[in-house]
Amino acid sequence: MQGVAILGIGQVPVGEHWDKRLVELAGDAIFAALEDAQIKRVEALYVGNMMAGQLDKQSHLGALISDWVGFRGIEAMTVEAACGSGALALRTAMVAVGSGLVSSALAVGVEKMTDTSPRETTAALATAASADWESIHGVTFVGLNALIMRRYMYEYGWKHEDFAPFSINSHANGALNPNARFQSPITKEIYLKAPMIADPINLMDASPIGDGAAAAVVVPLDLVKGMNHRPLVKIAGSAVATDSLAVHDRHDPLWLTAAEKSARVAYNQAGIGPDEVDFFEIHDAFSIMAALSLEACGFAERGQGPRLALEGEITREGSIPIATLGGLKARGHPVGATGMYQVVEAVQQLRGEAGPAQIEGAKIGLTQNIGGSGATVISHVLMTE
Amino acid sequence: MDIPRHWRLNKQRYALTGEVCPHCQAKIFPPRDVCPECGGEAKTEFGFSGKGEIYSYTNIYNAPEGYEENIPYTVALVKLEEGPMITAQLTDLGDQPLEIGMPVEMITRKIRSDGDERGLLIYGYKFRPLVSA
Ligand SMILES: [Zn+2]
Numbered sequence: 122m123q124g125v126a127i128l129g130i131g132q133v134p135v136g137e138h139w140d141k142r143l144v145e146l147a148g149d150a151i152f153a154a155l156e157d158a159q160i161k162r163v164e165a166l167y168v169g170n171m172m173a174g175q176l177d178k179q180s181h182l183g184a185l186i187s188d189w190v191g192f193r194g195i196e197a198m199t200v201e202a203a204c205g206s207g208a209l210a211l212r213t214a215m216v217a218v219g220s221g222l223v224s225s226a227l228a229v230g231v232e233k234m235t236d237t238s239p240r241e242t243t244a245a246l247a248t249a250a251s252a253d254w255e256s257i258h259g260v261t262f263v264g265l266n267a268l269i270m271r272r273y274m275y276e277y278g279w280k281h282e283d284f285a286p287f288s289i290n291s292h293a294n295g296a297l298n299p300n301a302r303f304q305s306p307i308t309k310e311i312y313l314k315a316p317m318i319a320d321p322i323n324l325m326d327a328s329p330i331g332d333g334a335a336a337a338v339v340v341p342l343d344l345v346k347g348m349n350h351r352p353l354v355k356i357a358g359s360a361v362a363t364d365s366l367a368v369h370d371r372h373d374p375l376w377l378t379a380a381e382k383s384a385r386v387a388y389n390q391a392g393i394g395p396d397e398v399d400f401f402e403i404h405d406a407f408s409i410m411a412a413l414s415l416e417a418c419g420f421a422e423r424g425q426g427p428r429l430a431l432e433g434e435i436t437r438e439g440s441i442p443i444a445t446l447g448g449l450k451a452r453g454h455p456v457g458a459t460g461m462y463q464v465v466e467a468v469q470q471l472r473g474e475a476g477p478a479q480i481e482g483a484k485i486g487l488t489q490n491i492g493g494s495g496a497t498v499i500s501h502v503l504m505t506e
Numbered sequence: 507m508d509i510p511r512h513w514r515l516n517k518q519r520y521a522l523t524g525e526v527c528p529h530c531q532a533k534i535f536p537p538r539d540v541c542p543e544c545g546g547e548a549k550t551e552f553g554f555s556g557k558g559e560i561y562s563y564t565n566i567y568n569a570p571e572g573y574e575e576n577i578p579y580t581v582a583l584v585k586l587e588e589g590p591m592i593t594a595q596l597t598d599l600g601d602q603p604l605e606i607g608m609p610v611e612m613i614t615r616k617i618r619s620d621g622d623e624r625g626l627l628i629y630g631y632k633f634r635p636l637v638s639a
Contacts, residue, residue, distance in 0.1 A: 257630070
């Protein structure tokens with residue numbers, strides 16, 4: 122494997138894009154990434170998407186999007202791992218370019234979620250879980266996270282309000298990101314008074330859906346080394362791990378085994394440990410997922426994720442800033458696109474292009490994208506060269 | 507939803523029929539043919555008692571299509587006394603406050619009514635507070 126760099130990034134604001142079709146969203150992100158990379162064409166396109174087949178009645182996005190952006194004929198395909206589809210696209214592009222079989226590739230995550238009714242979208246999201254043994258019982262995606270969160274609070278003695286700092290931090294950071302779905306800070310009062318959606322998860326524990334697309338251009342590191350018009354970002358670690366699809370099949374439903382494994386492998390590839398990570402683009406689909414992800418990635422002891430948040434360590438001034446541009450909670454969670462937003466935001470931080478949300482001196486960033494309730498987890502370590 | 511898809515799971519939905527691993531004796535539900543504990547082949551049928559306790563629970567207020575008529579309804583992770591954990595709805599709760607660790611037993615009920623043109627009704631296991639004998 123040769124080293125791989127991210128040469129260009131592009132994104133569209135997460136929101137309700139009533140005027141844009143799925144291909145247009147993907148195209149906007151792709152054209153922005155190509156312009157940023159200052160190249161005109163790539164050899165392959167990998168699309169991260171979960172629900173186009175269900176919500177847009179459109180599968181086969183690889184051919185569709187590559188033709189739309191003028192690349193008819195290139196290698197193209199969709200990769201899917203529910204909410205983890207986005208980072209899986211980057212992973213696929215990295216493997217293709219790293220192997221030498223493809224000399225340049227685009228990874229794009231895209232999802233169009235606001236054309237359909239909430240009930241249809243909820244039902245489509247539930248297909249991330251086990252259809253025969255979970256979803257059939259009417260448990261939603263939020264419901265599965267609620268089952269985990271209640272047991273977590275019971276085992277470790279946390280109160281609901283102890284999770285408030287996760288939501289407050291993400292919204293504070295999202296307020297500094299022009300591409301975020303929500304750009305207003307929230308108070309603890311707002312968190313505590315939010316309506317319940319699946320107890321103990323309330324509206325402020327959950328991330329909002331949205332339409333979105335984010336893309337990155339991936340090339341061999343040696344090809345672009347020394348072209349120092351700005352800090353070059355390399356993919357220093359990349360790993361995918363899986364767990365049982367159903368939460369009930371895990372020996373310990375309160376531990377994200379796949380998150381731990383993929384982070385460990387990515388750290389090892391990069392030759393670092395969690396102490397050296399400057400910031401962490403975390404999969405805070407729900408407050409409880411942020412806590413579990415911090416623990417699995419080695420930033421907190423088992424059951425102690427909320428303590429890290431309560432002590433202020435997750436803010437931009439803390440020891441491990443998370444969701445630095447709003448995370449899923451405030452930037453938004455356009456499911457199959459989310460993992461690519463995390464990557465794009467990490468590159469913004471590492472280049473020093475994160476504006477008022479900039480983490481000073483950021484050199485090493487971790488991104489972690491979680492599919493379903495932890496069944497597929499993709500971790501990437503990104504570094505400045 | 508297709509009828510065969512549900513018909514072929516009737517033994518599990520109506521009778522909690524799982525498997526026991528002939529190599530390590532692990533009890534397995536739902537059946538999966540490869541033992542998750544030892545990796546050996548496991549195709550020996552095993553009938554679960556339907557007794558267990560609540561590991562966790564939640565109330566669903568935003569239901570997917572096909573489940574709207576019972577909003578809000580309660581879903582739980584139930585730890586079966588033979589070992590495995592399963593996801594199911596709780597029913598017949600009355601005024602009893604729910605808590606983790608509460609003993610429950612299986613009962614067959616309507617799980618969902620399909621909103622599609624065929625109007626398929628799907629029955630299967632739910633759990634209710636244990637009626638002490
Ligand atoms: Zn076995």
